[in-house]
Amino acid sequence: MLSHIGDEWQGGAAATLAQAYVAARVAEDALARIAAQAQPTPSIEATKGPVVIGNIEDDFHALGRKMVGTFLRADGWIVHDLGNDVLPATFVDKALEVGARVIGVSAMMLTTARNIRRLREEIDRRGLTGRLQLAVGGAVFRVCPGLDREVGGDGTAGSALDAPALFATLWQKAVPPEAKP
Amino acid sequence: MNSPTAPSTVMVCCSIFRAEVEALRRANWPDLEIRYQTSMLHMQPGLLAERLDQVVAQVRQEGRRVLLVYGDCCRQLAALESLPGVVRTRGNNCCQMLLGRDEYRRLSHEGVFFLIHEWVHRWREVFSVQLGLNPDNASSLMQDMHRKLVYLDTGVVPVPEAYLRECAAYCGLPWEVRPVALDHLRAAINEALARLASEELRP
Numbered sequence: 001m002l003s004h005i006g007d008e009w010q011g012g013a014a015a016t017l018a019q020a021y022v023a024a025r026v027a028e029d030a031l032a033r034i035a036a037q038a039q040p041t042p043s044i045e046a047t048k049g050p051v052v053i054g055n056i057e058d059d060f061h062a063l064g065r066k067m068v069g070t071f072l073r074a075d076g077w078i079v080h081d082l083g084n085d086v087l088p089a090t091f092v093d094k095a096l097e098v099g100a101r102v103i104g105v106s107a108m109m110l111t112t113a114r115n116i117r118r119l120r121e122e123i124d125r126r127g128l129t130g131r132l133q134l135a136v137g138g139a140v141f142r143v144c145p146g147l148d149r150e151v152g153g154d155g156t157a158g159s160a161l162d163a164p165a166l167f168a169t170l171w172q173k174a175v176p177p178e179a180k181p
Numbered sequence: 182m183n184s185p186t187a188p189s190t191v192m193v194c195c196s197i198f199r200a201e202v203e204a205l206r207r208a209n210w211p212d213l214e215i216r217y218q219t220s221m222l223h224m225q226p227g228l229l230a231e232r233l234d235q236v237v238a239q240v241r242q243e244g245r246r247v248l249l250v251y252g253d254c255c256r257q258l259a260a261l262e263s264l265p266g267v268v269r270t271r272g273n274n275c276c277q278m279l280l281g282r283d284e285y286r287r288l289s290h291e292g293v294f295f296l297i298h299e300w301v302h303r304w305r306e307v308f309s310v311q312l313g314l315n316p317d318n319a320s321s322l323m324q325d326m327h328r329k330l331v332y333l334d335t336g337v338v339p340v341p342e343a344y345l346r347e348c349a350a351y352c353g354l355p356w357e358v359r360p361v362a363l364d365h366l367r368a369a370i371n372e373a374l375a376r377l378a379s380e381e382l383r384p
Contacts, residue, residue, distance in 0.1 A: 058273060058282070060289045062326065085286055111253035111273050143256050 054082035061108035120152025230257030292328030320353030
């Protein structure tokens with residue numbers, strides 16, 4: 001539903017920005033209630049590691065990120081949400097602190113999405129390439145094919161609903177620290 | 182700004198800035214032609230992209246250059262500003278263009294929801310008609326995402342206090358008025374005009 005509304009909004013068809021926003025908010029509330037009623041079992045929790053999410057520097061569009069966090073928690077991940085306007089070093093510091101193998105970074109507009117390049121550079125500069133996977137997402141990635149690779153992302157998802165599967169794939173793809181030569 | 186042989190420049194500007202740009206024009210760019218586009222197009226980015234495509238194409242057909250006074254409001258803006266003779270002001274959105282990046286970030290981290298006069302006059306249309314919210318769910322939605330409303334008073338139009346009170350009551354948030362000089366907006370436009378001029382000088 002959200003994907004459909006998002007497509008309509010970007011295409012200037014039936015749904016307005018406001019309607020898409022409200023639909024997403026309603027979905028988030030519903031999901032939070034479902035997640036609260038269906039607490040993950042300890043065994044499931046143990047299979048899902050810590051991840052870090054946040055909006056990139058200069059980006060203050062929190063809704064998408066919050067939805068991703070809600071879906072990830074519902075799937076059993078331990079989510080460290082750093083909020084809006086997060087600097088590259090802060091993302092990496094937190095990931096190292098909590099032992100995350102995946103950072104999920106969100107951007108709404110093209111201008112802010114391009115700030116993700118600096119996070120990519122920070123990961124590479126610290127020698128964490130491959131060990132720390134970078135999931136990128138947000139409205140602009142849906143309408144700009146190839147932007148995820150342009151900004152250095154290791155993967156993207158079409159909607160918040162697909163985020164848990166993406167994070168699982170990237171978690172498996174990440175080279176654990178002990179496997180490094 | 183224009184050399185005698187260069188094509189003239191047309192400013193294509195979001196109507197959110199109409200009062201401010203008109204105030205600045207008198208002292209800064211008295212001869213610049215300005216074509217305002219309604220800010221309500223932002224509610225549907227596809228329509229905004231379509232309109233900007235049309236306007237930019239029309240101006241370029243006239244052999245003139247284009248200065249887009251917009252934030253990063255729709256994906257089409259990146260394609261348009263990559264065209265020869267087209268530039269866009271730097272800044273992610275209209276509030277950041279008024280406040281400057283640092284102040285915008287500082288206030289945003291405080292949970293501010295920004296209001297500008299043209300938008301304030303349309304708050305009921307946006308919330309009630311476009312968003313379809315009643316006072317209860319508007320209050321819930323806005324309080325979930327924000328801590329207060331801040332009206333950016335650029336000093337060129339009277340502060341619409343009655344509208345602000347109504348909007349704040351509807352959202353269930355406190356409100357305040359923040360005076361804002363036009364320096365950042367003027368600098369953003371001048372910087373973009375300078376880029377246009379330097380582009381013209383390139384071989």
